[in-house]
Amino acid sequence: MPVPAERIRALNAAPLRPERAVVLHWMTSARRTRSNPALERAAELGRELGRPVLVVEPLRCGYPHASDRLHAFLLEGMRDNAAALAGRALYHPWVERRAGEGDGLLEALAARACAVIADDFPTGFPAQAIHAAAARLDVRLEAVDASCVVPFRLAGKDFPTAHAYRRHLQRTLPTWLDRLPAEDPLARAPPPWGASVPVEIRRRWPAARGAELDRPAALAAGLPIDHGVPPAGRGGSVAARRRLAAFLREGLDGYAERRNAPDEPRGSSGLSPWLHFGHVSSFEVLRAVLRREGWTPPAVATPPRGARAGWWALSPSAEAFLDQLLTWRELAFVTCAHVPEHRAYASLPAWARATLARHAADPRPAVYARAALEAAETHDPLWNAAQRQLLREGVVHGYLRMLWGKKILEWSATPEEAHATLLELNDRHALDGRDPNSVAGIAWCLGRYDRPWGPERPVFGTVRYMSSANTARKWPVRRYLERHGP
Numbered sequence: 001m002p003v004p005a006e007r008i009r010a011l012n013a014a015p016l017r018p019e020r021a022v023v024l025h026w027m028t029s030a031r032r033t034r035s036n037p038a039l040e041r042a043a044e045l046g047r048e049l050g051r052p053v054l055v056v057e058p059l060r061c062g063y064p065h066a067s068d069r070l071h072a073f074l075l076e077g078m079r080d081n082a083a084a085l086a087g088r089a090l091y092h093p094w095v096e097r098r099a100g101e102g103d104g105l106l107e108a109l110a111a112r113a114c115a116v117i118a119d120d121f122p123t124g125f126p127a128q129a130i131h132a133a134a135a136r137l138d139v140r141l142e143a144v145d146a147s148c149v150v151p152f153r154l155a156g157k158d159f160p161t162a163h164a165y166r167r168h169l170q171r172t173l174p175t176w177l178d179r180l181p182a183e184d185p186l187a188r189a190p191p192p193w194g195a196s197v198p199v200e201i202r203r204r205w206p207a208a209r210g211a212e213l214d215r216p217a218a219l220a221a222g223l224p225i226d227h228g229v230p231p232a233g234r235g236g237s238v239a240a241r242r243r244l245a246a247f248l249r250e251g252l253d254g255y256a257e258r259r260n261a262p263d264e265p266r267g268s269s270g271l272s273p274w275l276h277f278g279h280v281s282s283f284e285v286l287r288a289v290l291r292r293e294g295w296t297p298p299a300v301a302t303p304p305r306g307a308r309a310g311w312w313a314l315s316p317s318a319e320a321f322l323d324q325l326l327t328w329r330e331l332a333f334v335t336c337a338h339v340p341e342h343r344a345y346a347s348l349p350a351w352a353r354a355t356l357a358r359h360a361a362d363p364r365p366a367v368y369a370r371a372a373l374e375a376a377e378t379h380d381p382l383w384n385a386a387q388r389q390l391l392r393e394g395v396v397h398g399y400l401r402m403l404w405g406k407k408i409l410e411w412s413a414t415p416e417e418a419h420a421t422l423l424e425l426n427d428r429h430a431l432d433g434r435d436p437n438s439v440a441g442i443a444w445c446l447g448r449y450d451r452p453w454g455p456e457r458p459v460f461g462t463v464r465y466m467s468s469a470n471t472a473r474k475w476p477v478r479r480y481l482e483r484h485g486p
Contacts, residue, residue: 003041004179006154007145009120011134014141016045017114022054022090022195024113026106028129029121030146030278031057031077032237033084033186035287038144040185042117043089049114052192054090056109057081062099063125065427065434067226068217069394073235073431075208075216077279080236082213090192092201095208099224105205110137112198119278120145122152122336123343124434149282149326150176152333160349161449163306165331166323170304170311173326177297180283226428232394233273233431240274244285247271248292255317260399262480268398269321273431275329276438282325289325293318331449332440343439345419345446352447355461356415362458368411370421382468382477383407385484387425392484394431399475405445406466410459419446 025042033039042053059074060066078093085091092109096102110116118130120143134141145151150172159165197207212219217231233239251258251266258267274280293314304311308327312319336342346353368378376387386400396404405422412418422442427433444450452462471477 001179001182002044003037003144003181004151006151007037007120008041009143009153011118011130011141011143012137014137014139016049017139018049020114020139021051021112022046022114023049023051024109024116025053025055025089026116026118026130026133027055027057027081029119029126030281031074031081032240032279032281033081034237035181035183035281035283036146036185036278037181038117038119038146040181041142041144042115043186043189045115045117046190047188050190051114052090052190052195053186054092054109054113054192054195054197055081055085056092056094056105058094058102058105059096060102061096061223061225065226067229067428068220068231069229069429069431071220071223071225072216072231073233073273074277075213075219076235076239077237077277078208079210079213079216080238080279082210084237085186088186088191089189090195090197091207092197092205093208093213094205095212095219095223097223102205105201106133107136108201108205109197110139110141113139115139116141118143119147120153121147122333123436123439146181146278146281148330148333149173149180149286150330152330152337155334155338158335158338159331161451162327162331165334166308166327167304167306169327169330170306174297180287181281183284183287229429232392235274235277235279237274237279240271240280241284243270243274244280244288248288252289252292252317252321253315256320257317259320261475262397262400263476263478270395272435272437273395276432276435282329285325286322289318289322328440329437332436335440335448336436342443343423345416348419348443349447349450351452352450352463353415355452355456355463356446359457359459359461360414364411364413364459366411367413370424373408373411373421374425378407378411380407380468381481382472384486385477385481388484388486390425390429394429396430397480400471400480401441402445403466403468403471405442406460406464407468409445409463415446419443 023042023046025039030036030038046053121127130143247269258264261267308323309319339347341347376384386396386404390396408422409418426438432438447463450464453464456462457465
């Protein structure tokens with residue numbers, strides 16, 4: 001089955017160049033070799049044209065918030081890809097050693113390519129890079145959505161609430177469940193026998209050596225990036241699949257009851273870092289959950305009313321998890337694709353900006369500078385624990401991440417300053433920062449996808465309020481505080 005046309009965007013008017021040597025896959029956000037529609041599209045063109053696939057996976061040092069943490073995670077993924085692609089496609093993992101050193105690499109490879117297939121991503125550096133490249137290339141550049149089960153550009157608009165998007169998803173999803181990408185995108189790709197990356201390219205932009213990829217932290221330590229954010233977690237598709245298997249085995253059955261409990265380490269899937277870097281896909285996660293549940297397509301018989309439960313005819317925990325994976329995650333991609341200034345404070349709903357403006361001059365219970373917040377130096381032990389988890393592990397427990405954002409709003413001089421601080425701390429320290437889900441989650445703390453809540457409160461107005469005291473009464477937090485203490 002070919003890659004659906006709805007996943008593919010031509011970003012320039014240049015033609016295919018069938019006389020050239022390879023089909024180039026420019027791997028920037030879906031950094032994996034399984035269930036990858038972009039790699040599948042490259043292999044599809046390779047079969048049509050009788051050309052091998054060349055995968056270039058670049059790692060620049062000048063992207064925003066480049067750090068030891070993000071670089072090491074990405075390098076571990078490159079190591080896994082090198083092993084998975086050996087003998088199946090040409091692979092050029094390239095690591096920039098000095099800012100600007102990578103200029104010209106894509107153009108040099110594209111000059112030898114029949115077509116260039118890129119990852120479609122709706123926010124941040126990857127989105128800017130593919131659009132900037134489109135005008136420079138003399139060959140067709142296609143961007144392929146390898147992120148969402150229902151292509152994120154298909155709706156053609158943003159949705160104000162999760163309920164509204166869930167109704168759209170329930171109407172459209174059955175069609176896409178029958179059109180999931182191939183688990184092995186290179187199954188029928190022409191082998192790369194006798195082909196190689198031209199020597200002049202290898203000399204100017206040498207591929208990262210296997211020994212370097214085996215020591216990602218050491219390689220990152222020698223690069224001109226932020227060394228104040230140390231490595232955390234284990235990147236790559238191998239670690240992602242191991243985490244997914246553990247969640248299915250130990251966490252899924254109790255997900256509905258445990259996912260918001262800070263003291264329960266098995267409560268969440270923990271997959272967000274690997275989903276962000278594309279080391280695992282929502283396609284693979286969805287397939288794994290449905291197989292474990294013994295689901296069959298006729299089970300979807302409930303009309304698309306937008307309800308959170310019951311539509312799948314699965315266990316409550318499986319339905320709760322799929323609502324996070326599909327409704328909330330894919331809604332974030334839709335918003336980023338259809339709201340041009342989605343990272344701006346001005347993109348928040350008008351009602352939220354209005355109520356926050358009315359209370360902008362309210363006295364705060366405390367006001368902390370960004371440096372104090374970053375260092376977890378507040379009067380609130382639970383908030384400090386959440387911030388320490390972010391500093392040490394690159395993640396924050398899902399429920400506490402909402403509290404973390406709400407308290408920064410309460411402790412900042414203005415709501416605009418709070419929004420900027422949230423983005424900066426999350427982008428710098430979170431493994432899944434800079435992701436549509438992170439952007440949307442931060443905006444949710446200030447009213448996106450929500451409605452006004454009473455009673456009207458100081459600072460918050462009618463934006464939903466959360467407190468550490470209420471959280472500690474609702475969920476056990478003692479072990480969480482012990483794990484993430486000073």
